Amino acid sequence: MAVYTEVDDEALADFLLRYDIGEAIAFKGIAEGVENSNYLLETTKARFILTLYEKRVNADDLPFFMGVMEALADAGFPAPLPVKARDGSALQELNDRPAAIVTFLNGMSPRKPNASQCQQIGTAMARMHNALASTTLSRPNDLSVDAWPDLFEGREATAATLAPNLATLIAGDLDRLLDQWPDPEDLPQGIIHADLFPDNAFFLGENFSGVIDFYFACTDMLAYDIAIALNAWCFEARGEFNMTKGRALLAGYTSVRDFTDAEVKALPALIHGAAMRFFLTRLVDWTDTPADALVRPKDPTEYAEKLGFHRMARKLEDYGYMPASS
Amino acid sequence: MAVYTEVDDEALADFLLRYDIGEAIAFKGIAEGVENSNYLLETTKARFILTLYEKRVNADDLPFFMGVMEALADAGFPAPLPVKARDGSALQELNDRPAAIVTFLNGMSPRKPNASQCQQIGTAMARMHNALASTTLSRPNDLSVDAWPDLFEGREATAATLAPNLATLIAGDLDRLLDQWPDPEDLPQGIIHADLFPDNAFFLGENFSGVIDFYFACTDMLAYDIAIALNAWCFEARGEFNMTKGRALLAGYTSVRDFTDAEVKALPALIHGAAMRFFLTRLVDWTDTPADALVRPKDPTEYAEKLGFHRMARKLEDYGYMPASS
Numbered sequence: 001m002a003v004y005t006e007v008d009d010e011a012l013a014d015f016l017l018r019y020d021i022g023e024a025i026a027f028k029g030i031a032e033g034v035e036n037s038n039y040l041l042e043t044t045k046a047r048f049i050l051t052l053y054e055k056r057v058n059a060d061d062l063p064f065f066m067g068v069m070e071a072l073a074d075a076g077f078p079a080p081l082p083v084k085a086r087d088g089s090a091l092q093e094l095n096d097r098p099a100a101i102v103t104f105l106n107g108m109s110p111r112k113p114n115a116s117q118c119q120q121i122g123t124a125m126a127r128m129h130n131a132l133a134s135t136t137l138s139r140p141n142d143l144s145v146d147a148w149p150d151l152f153e154g155r156e157a158t159a160a161t162l163a164p165n166l167a168t169l170i171a172g173d174l175d176r177l178l179d180q181w182p183d184p185e186d187l188p189q190g191i192i193h194a195d196l197f198p199d200n201a202f203f204l205g206e207n208f209s210g211v212i213d214f215y216f217a218c219t220d221m222l223a224y225d226i227a228i229a230l231n232a233w234c235f236e237a238r239g240e241f242n243m244t245k246g247r248a249l250l251a252g253y254t255s256v257r258d259f260t261d262a263e264v265k266a267l268p269a270l271i272h273g274a275a276m277r278f279f280l281t282r283l284v285d286w287t288d289t290p291a292d293a294l295v296r297p298k299d300p301t302e303y304a305e306k307l308g309f310h311r312m313a314r315k316l317e318d319y320g321y322m323p324a325s326s
Numbered sequence: 327m328a329v330y331t332e333v334d335d336e337a338l339a340d341f342l343l344r345y346d347i348g349e350a351i352a353f354k355g356i357a358e359g360v361e362n363s364n365y366l367l368e369t370t371k372a373r374f375i376l377t378l379y380e381k382r383v384n385a386d387d388l389p390f391f392m393g394v395m396e397a398l399a400d401a402g403f404p405a406p407l408p409v410k411a412r413d414g415s416a417l418q419e420l421n422d423r424p425a426a427i428v429t430f431l432n433g434m435s436p437r438k439p440n441a442s443q444c445q446q447i448g449t450a451m452a453r454m455h456n457a458l459a460s461t462t463l464s465r466p467n468d469l470s471v472d473a474w475p476d477l478f479e480g481r482e483a484t485a486a487t488l489a490p491n492l493a494t495l496i497a498g499d500l501d502r503l504l505d506q507w508p509d510p511e512d513l514p515q516g517i518i519h520a521d522l523f524p525d526n527a528f529f530l531g532e533n534f535s536g537v538i539d540f541y542f543a544c545t546d547m548l549a550y551d552i553a554i555a556l557n558a559w560c561f562e563a564r565g566e567f568n569m570t571k572g573r574a575l576l577a578g579y580t581s582v583r584d585f586t587d588a589e590v591k592a593l594p595a596l597i598h599g600a601a602m603r604f605f606l607t608r609l610v611d612w613t614d615t616p617a618d619a620l621v622r623p624k625d626p627t628e629y630a631e632k633l634g635f636h637r638m639a640r641k642l643e644d645y646g647y648m649p650a651s652s
Contacts, residue, residue, distance in 0.1 A: 008437030009529075025432045025530055028366060031355030040354060040366060042432070106351045106368070111334030203335075204351055 005037045005052045005095050012041075012050075015094050018085040019101065021045050035215060037097075040104070047104035049080060052097040057215055059098050064139045066090045066100065068132065068191060068217050075131035078202075078210035080105055107202025107209035118233050118245040120208040121201055122252025125193070125229060128211065129222050130257065132191040141194065141218040143277055145181045149174055151280040158287050162301050170279070173307060177273050182266035184221050192225035194218055197232040223263040226253055227270035230319060231278065231306055239305025247320030258324065264316050271319060272310035279303035331363045331378045331421050338367075338376075341420050344411040345427065347371050361541060363423075366430070373430035375406060378423040383541055385424050390465045392416045392426065394458065394517060394543050401457035404536035406431055433528025433535035444559050444571040446534040447527055448578025451519070451555060454537065455548050456583065458517040467520065467544040469603055471507045475500055477606040484613050488627050496605070499633060503599050508592035510547050518551035520544055523558040549589040552579055553596035556645060557604065557632055565631025573646030584650065590642050597645060598636035605629035 007015075012024055022044035030049075032038045037052040053062060066082045070090075073081040080102035082090035092099050110117050152159075152174065156167040193200070195216035202210045226249075234245040253259075259267070282300035289297040313319065333341075338350055348370035356375075358364045363378040379388060392408045396416075399407040406428035408416035418425050436443050478485075478500065482493040519526070521542035528536045552575075560571040579585075585593070608626035615623040639645065 006437075009434045010437065012434070023531065024434060026430075027434050029357035030366070031357065040356070104352075108335045108338070108350060108353050111332075111336065205349065 004054050005097055007037075007039065007050070007052070007095060011095060015092070015099070016043070018087070018092060019083060020086060021048065021083060021101070032212075041101065048083065048101045049104055050094075050099065050101050052094060052099045054097065057098075061139060061215075062091055062098055062100070064137055065214050065217060067135065067137045068214050069102065071135045071137070072128065072131050077128055077131040078105065079128075079214070080210075080212055105202055105210040105212060107204050109199045109201060110203055111198065113198050113233050113245070115242075115244050115248040116206060117198075117201075117203060117208070119248035119252035120203075121196065121229060121233060122226075122249040122254075123256055124201070124208050124211065124252075125196060125225060126253045126256030128193065129190055129225070135191065137191065138219040139217070141192075141220040141224075143194075143216070143281065144220065144224075145177060145273055148177070148273075148276055148280055151284055155283050155287055158283060159300075159304075162304055166304055169307070169311070170276075173272070173276055173311065177269060177276060180269040181273065182221070182262065182269065186262045187221040187223055187266060188260060188263065189219060190222050191217055192220050192222060192228075194220065194225060194228060196225065196229050221263075221266070221270065222257075223259065223267050224270050224274065226250070227267060227274035228277075230271050231275050231303075234319075235306055235309075239302075239308050241306075241309050241319070243320045245320075247322065250316075250319065250321050254324070264321065264323070267316045267321075268310070268313055268318070271313070272307070275303050275306040275310055279307060330380050331423055333363075333365065333376070333378070333421060337421060341418070341425070342369070344413070344418060345409060346412060347374065347409060347427070358538075367427065374409065374427045375430055376420075376425065376427050378420060378425045380423065383424075387465060387541075388417055388424055388426070390463055391540050391543060393461065393463045394540050395428065397461045397463070398454065398457050403454055403457040404431065405454075405540070406536075406538055431528055431536040431538060433530050435525045435527060436529055437524065439524050439559050439571070441568075441570050441574040442532060443524075443527075443529060443534070445574035445578035446529075447522070447555060447559060448552075448575040448580075449582055450527070450534050450537065450578075451522060451551060452579045452582030454519065455516055455551070461517065463517065464545040465543070467518075467546040467550075469520075469542070469607065470546065470550075471503060471599055474503070474599075474602055474606055477610055481609050481613055484609060485626075485630075488630055492630055495633070495637070496602075499598065499602060499637065503595060503602060506595040507599065508547070508588065508595065512588045513547040513549055513592055514586060514589065515545060516548050517543055518546050518548060518554075520546065520551065520554060522551065522555050547589075547592075547596065548583075549585065549593050550596050550600065552576070553593060553600035554603075556597050557601050557629075560645075561632055561635075565628075565634050567632075567635050567645070569646045571646075573648065576642075576645065576647050580650070585642075590647065590649070593642045593647075594636070594639055594644070597639070598633070601629050601632040601636055605633060 026042040028040045030038050030040050035056045036054050039050040041048045041050045072079040083101040084090050090100050159167040200213040234242050236242050279300050282298050285297035286300050352368040354366045356364050356366050361382045362380050365376040367374045367376045398405040409427040410416050416426050485493040526539040560568050562568050605626050608624050611623035612626050
């Protein structure tokens with residue numbers, strides 16, 4: 001949950017004068033997103049989410065994130081649309097923080113996605129990649145393979161508290177990943193969500209209804225987005241991979257866009273790497289979050305367990321992939 | 327902010343089958359109330375608040391709280407109305423906790439109430455007292471004068487860390503309050519809200535629109551509710567009493583229901599006592615809340631400063647009261 005910055009009724013009323021979206025009739029801090037302060041805002045005209053961007057978001061990246069959401073809306077992909085103020089800009093300032101209002105998206109996040117939802121999110125991700133294919137926006141992925149050794153350095157002892165031999169295993173993983181990591185130029189690249197976990201996807205009943213939280217979006221290999229989603233959607237407890245869900249997610253994606261041969265070859269390393277990225281950032285948060293913080297850090301163990309599966313996998317078929325020719 | 331208990335999409339869908347309020351189309355944990363977990367729930371039919379009652383609420387009291395809200399709705403007073411499930415009961419269970427769905431109230435809480443809002447909340451409180459006058463519900467106020475010495479005992483040292491002589495002053499206040507406290511039988515009694523702070527009151531634009539959070543409601547002297555509200559609505563920073571706001575709140579209340587002579591006489595002690603009640607419960611939370619708790623305790627200093635004002639006041643006119651004859 002996250003409401004770091006309080007916004008009072010008078011500050012809100014003043015802020016809304018900058019927009020043409022009516023007057024507030026309800027305003028509630030919501031427990032969504034861990035990086036920023038989020039409010040549900042209902043006005044006399046419609047419902048919105050007001051976000052105040054806190055320290056962990058680089059303000060220089062915000063125009064990129066706004067541009068990604070605008071591009072998706074232009075292409076008809078269901079994502080929040082930033083609302084422009086009267087001055088023409090969606091990026092404003094409130095309580096000394098960058099702030100933006102985006103449209104409200106109906107839907108609920110699945111806690112335990114089923115195979116149908118995995119298939120639908122695969123399809124949605126391919127549609128999202130296509131929708132962003134023609135934008136000229138770009139932002140480097142600063143949490144990719146090059147960043148990982150530094151994230152791990154000095155945290156070997158913390159890793160060892162999670163499992164006795166974990167520090168050694170991670171060091172081995174890192175060597176292998178640096179060695180196996182594909183040259184991005186060899187794979188289709190574009191804008192990826194890079195954090196498409198179930199809590200960033202909405203469904204209405206059984207049907208996909210939208211994607212939120214584009215604040216890790218960046219330019220990278222499209223297949224890396226799939227790698228992140230396979231980790232986030234297709235595992236059960238204790239690092240057990242659900243092959244049916246993996247198959248569904250991959251089939252959903254390839255029903256819209258087929259993988260290139262280079263992608264099929266590279267994906268096992270990308271999937272392994274995606275687990276490493278979330279293991280390491282959780283390990284950092286686990287080490288660095290003060291005990292009295294408002295947000296409890298997520299236990300890195302979940303991703304340590306997933307790494308255990310990836311260490312044994314060798315080809316994309318091990319994740320449920322069925323080549324079109326089969 | 328408070329979302330202590332997670333409710334996943336499947337548990338919610340199952341839960342809603344017990345009601346005739348449609349299917350969920352949005353569901354967000356909200357930062358409202360510190361005692362319970364609250365969710366904004368939008369269904370295909372309307373918007374609601376789903377509350378899961380956590381440990382600090384005594385489950386035996388819940389039927390009383392539901393009854394109070396129902397009585398208010400019956401009388402046309404704007405408060406959340408508990409929604410009955412198909413089994414006829416508004417009280418259900420979800421994730422091993424008592425749970426209830428209430429109707430959604432539009433409006434926003436003022437952070438710094440102005441004199442007009444103080445006047446309106448005084449009027450609203452009198453209307454609320456009238457609306458509850460004919461119910462037979464009752465619940466003792468277990469946070470009144472008899473409970474205070476025990477709350478203070480053992481916390482003198484903590485009080486002394488807030489201000490050097492505070493422990494002595496509080497001990498003196500307690501003696502004086504026990505001595506001056508009126509016999510409840512001598513004053514009009516009924517059901518009071520007992521926690522009508524600005525964040526439990528809603529306004530739409532400048533106009534009062536409703537009251538929420540009845541989870542401290544109890545049977546007590548009606549004037550004690552006024553005493554709590556005067557403390558909560560009419561002070562500026564550093565314990566400075568705003569006489570204009572006090573006058574407005576009292577005038578608002580008496581425009582609907584005149585005080586009896588006994589109430590006018592007793593109110594200075596009740597106002598002093600109301601500040602003591604919130605000072606002491608905040609002092610307890612301040613002492614007892616673990617550093618890693620999700621909710622940061624409120625600083626008791628605010629109420630220590632208000633107690634400083636009350637120590638000097640002698641009559642209700644010191645709070646802005648203007649007798650009808652003047």
